[in-house]
Amino acid sequence: MTHERPPLANGEGVRALIALMDTLRSPGGCPWDAEQTHESLLEYLLEESYETVDAVHSGDRSALREELGDVLLQVVFHARIAQENAQDPFDVDDVARGIVEKLTRRHPHVFGDAATPAAHEAQARWEELKAAEKQRASVTDGVPDSMPASLLAVKLLGRAGRKDVTAAVPAVADEEAAAAAHAMFSQALGSPDVQQRVGEMLLGLIAAATAAGVDTETALRNAVRDYRARLRAAEGVED
Numbered sequence: 744m745t746h747e748r749p750p751l752a753n754g755e756g757v758r759a760l761i762a763l764m765d766t767l768r769s770p771g772g773c774p775w776d777a778e779q780t781h782e783s784l785l786e787y788l789l790e791e792s793y794e795t796v797d798a799v800h801s802g803d804r805s806a807l808r809e810e811l812g813d814v815l816l817q818v819v820f821h822a823r824i825a826q827e828n829a830q831d832p833f834d835v836d837d838v839a840r841g842i843v844e845k846l847t848r849r850h851p852h853v854f855g856d857a858a859t860p861a862a863h864e865a866q867a868r869w870e871e872l873k874a875a876e877k878q879r880a881s882v883t884d885g886v887p888d889s890m891p892a893s894l895l896a897v898k899l900l901g902r903a904g905r906k907d908v909t910a911a912v913p914a915v916a917d918e919e920a921a922a923a924a925h926a927m928f929s930q931a932l933g934s935p936d937v938q939q940r941v942g943e944m945l946l947g948l949i950a951a952a953t954a955a956g957v958d959t960e961t962a963l964r965n966a967v968r969d970y971r972a973r974l975r976a977a978e979g980v981e982d
Contacts, residue, residue, distance in 0.1 A: 761835055764776075764816075764820060765823065768823050768827075780824065781824055784824075788817045791813040791814050791817055794810045795810040795811060822834055823835070848872065849868075849873065851872075852865065873885075880980045881974065881975050881980040882899075882902040882974060883899060883971045883975055886898050886902065886971075892960050892961075892964040892967055896914075896967045896970075899974070912973050912977045915966075916970075916973065
């Protein structure tokens with residue numbers, strides 16, 4: 744069934760937040776808010792995002808509502824700063840229109856004539872449409888390098904798995920290191936409490952490496968970057 748695209752709702756609360764941010768950034772407003780930039784706000788965007796994750800995990804509905812408000816503030820704040828750009832201004836309405844158009848394009852089974860897929864098929868179709876829109880040559884394109892190293896590793900491994908290049912490009916190039924990792928985790932992977940046991944192994948590995956003076960975040964990030972380079976080489980994509 745083809746649905747009409749739902750209209751954008753003009754919520755009073757969102758309009759009030761936008762008006763408030765206009766006041767804070769305008770002459771006579773808040774000096775601190777007025778001097779902020781996209782770059783200076785990055786730490787707050789990351790902090791509020793992690794606090795939202797914590798709120799979800801805690802199950803605290805009040806905390807989740809508050810943290811979502813803090814994330815929304817960051818979106819409105821960045822959009823207000825972008826509105827002031829002399830060369831390429833845009834505002835929060837432009838941001839909203841852009842995401843509405845994107846969601847419409849990437850849901851042809853809802854807003855077009857495509858057949859309704861299963862949930863996992865819908866996700867795969869989303870990735871296909873996204874890759875086609877952005878004309879990506881590699882499964883690694885679009886994966887932000889600034890992600891925490893562990894999340895970056897999971898993201899790249901997942902991308903490679905969907906494109907069936909993991910067999911040609913093993914995650915660990917060092918055969919001895921790969922064998923050691925396999926031996927370490929093989930027993931835990933067959934246990935009923937696999938999550939806890941693997942977590943304890945990873946924590947123990949980080950503790951031992953840290954005690955030896957190894958910066959584990961940097962070490963893992965370097966290994967992931969090497970994996971990314973090997974994936975791109977296997978795809979024939981030049982940097």
